[in-house]
Amino acid sequence: MAAALNPPQRAAIRYLDGPLLVLAGAGSGKTRVITEKIAYLIDCCALDPCHIAAITFTNKAAREMQERVGKLLAGKRLNGLTISTFHALGARILREEATALGYKPSFSILDASDCFAIVAELTGSTDKGAIRRCQSQISNWKNALISPDQARQQAQTDGDLLAANAYASYAATLRAYQAVDFDDLIVLPVTLFDQQPARREKWQNRLRYLLIDEYQDTNTCQYALLQGLAGPRAAFTAVGDDDQAIYGWRGADIDNLRRLPDDYPQLKVITLEQNYRSTGRILQVANALIANNEKLFEKQLWSALGHGEPITVTASKTSELEAAAVVMKLQAHRFEHRGEFRDYAILYRGNFQARPFEQALRDQRIPYLLSGGQSFFDKAEIKDLLAYLRLLANPDDDPAYLRAISTPKRGVGASSLQILGAYAGRRHCSLFAAASEQGFASQLPPRLLEAIEKFSGLVRRLQASAARQPASAVLTELLAAIDYEDWLHQREERRAAQAKWANLQDFCAWLGKKGDDEGKSLLELTQGIALSSTLDKNEADIDAVRLSTLHAAKGLEFKHVFLVGLEEGILPHRESQADGRLEEERRLMYVGITRAQRSLHLSYAERRQQGREWLPCQPSRFIAELGSENLRFSGGKQAAVPDKASASQRLAMLKAMLAEKR
DNA sequence: GCACTTTATGTTTTT
């Protein structure tokens, strides 16, 4: 761990004369450069930690970096050091500068499904695909810093104009709700910095040195935020790898990497090419694969770790058999190498591919951790509770109001809410505000009105209690007040109800702990949750096989990696055959390969169930691109009968299993 | 008008 730094690494850490771009190949120690540079700034340059900001793309990466810096500077005070995602930093700026932008600091952060519902409502469309396209169009406009007016002017077709109009009313709706979406967390600070130089300078003075991880994944708007924060001093280190750009679909623009030398002529570029992670074979196939892409910056990764095991390619008849084969092979490999489960990762393109692997692992009683997939905070029971919390913080949050008032059911149904909504629309106020107005009382029969007023009373009571009590007490009171546990048991099977209740307890415990430990208010906690997808608890110590999407695996490394579902239509994905996107799929495969330290196993199925139909699959073109000299094939038609190697593997596994059961 | 039950339906990747 404490290996000496190589010369380019050391240069990257010590270089402080201006903007710096570190082109860091996979496994070349880029996280180490960032963490050691933070330590260097604090230790050797006596920079106060509160003036340093390291920006990552995922919460996981931020947490890991925090941990590593903590270890590196054990005992030192790190108060005020910022290590967060772009979005979390944006939220922090926004919270502090809300009033300057016409927002309350208690703004709500809408999740993707809230936004989907709003777009659906505004366009009056029932076509899910069309709504999603419109939603992503709006997101693209925002990320490119194009205003609704500009979008309208640029509209070419009627469809464009329709979407641009939807964009305008979408923006107005969010403002009325005192709510922002994920994109706004970056866009609004950028707008603010653009319009009010004094605010920009305040933040430039606060965050004096910036370190940006995964720079290749920034979009236009994130780059603008970066430029705003860096200012003319341009004291920053951007670390990135054009071969690992895999977020183009989210608006990330590799052009930001190309533009950096133009925008900052004094930019220093340092390339890290020595890989400390993988064996020679793994790097050879990775290099062979990525050579098929148009290169932005030339680099050739090399490793001093020796040649390593051959890379295996396994064909299976179906996706279920693939899962069984991979799990069996994993088990055999683990026994042979006396490894631990945590050394193994199974990586795939889409979350839906996890299912058969989960099943196979459960069958074999192998512990596993599933990362990605349905986010913890996307579970219905958590979102129910969160709706109440959002509403307490921000009564204008109509999506939260709608969810809270109908969970649990309290005699207020769709038609009452429609009347309330219409009234609120006429009065230009939120649902919550409308419900207490005199004018509204005459619109409904007394029975229904009473139910609504009872709800308003509940919200006010909880608001009062949130003002003077810690988060955990408010949660307890809230759950008791709405009888959530009883309601769960009424409408769900016992097991399901218990599982959901347990989730809620976990959630409350986590919230309470975070509130106490970090002294965060209910408001900050609620806003923070919108930006995270998992309860970030310590998973590092759990000995379990990791299951992850390729996207979620970026930045991680594993001794042994199984890359599964390598079929045309899956990787590369069916809808991404256009050339720009095919290269991104190739980079995704590249990211998967370069996660592996010691061994790499590829696999694909010959048939896969899609919906109700079985469709034949072709092996991914990317397998052929790896070259055959480092691959060893098994399975498929030519190897229907187990060969000696796999027979002896099975025997070894059986023996080991018997030994383990004593 | 409201709430609960049945039935169709569908999957890229994340903050």
Place this chain on the structure above:
DNA sequence: CATAAAGTGC
């Protein structure tokens, strides 16, 4: 399999 729309009792 889990969610979301349509249908049925109260």
